[in-house]
Amino acid sequence: MFEKAEALAPNDIHVLSDLGTIYQQTGRYDEALAKFGRVVELDPSQLGAVLHMGIIYRYRKGDDAKALEMFKKVLEGMPDPRLAEMARREIAKIEGGGAGNP
Numbered sequence: 001m002f003e004k005a006e007a008l009a010p011n012d013i014h015v016l017s018d019l020g021t022i023y024q025q026t027g028r029y030d031e032a033l034a035k036f037g038r039v040v041e042l043d044p045s046q047l048g049a050v051l052h053m054g055i056i057y058r059y060r061k062g063d064d065a066k067a068l069e070m071f072k073k074v075l076e077g078m079p080d081p082r083l084a085e086m087a088r089r090e091i092a093k094i095e096g097g098g099a100g101n102p
Contacts, residue, residue: 013039017049024052029060047079051086064094 002019009015020035033056039049054070057063067090074087 011042013043013046016042017046020049020052024056029056032056045077047074047077047083050074050077051079051083054087054090058090058094068094 002015002022005012005015006019016035016039020032020039023029023032023035033053036049036053036056039046040053050070051074054067054074057070058067061067071087071090071094074083075091079087
């Protein structure tokens with residue numbers, strides 16, 4: 001359904017974000033990254049999409065450097081307090097060498 005919605009509205013950030021979330025939840029991580037990346041390309045203020053990208057890079061791709069870049073980007077964007085706290089926690093895990101689950 002969301003793929004059909006995307007065909008009708010390819011630049012709708014809500015459709016793209018929801019599709020990215022569905023892909024993330026179903027293990028289609030590269031596709032999720034592409035959708036979240038498109039969301040941020042269309043609207044850089046969509047820091048939730050950036051946070052999702054960081055989570056995928058950290059926990060599904062094993063790329064802590066890229067994850068750290070994403071989490072720091074969230075903080076640079078003046079996020080709402082909940083997103084900021086999540087990003088700070090993830091940064092602390094990476095910089096402290098800690099593992100864990102999202």
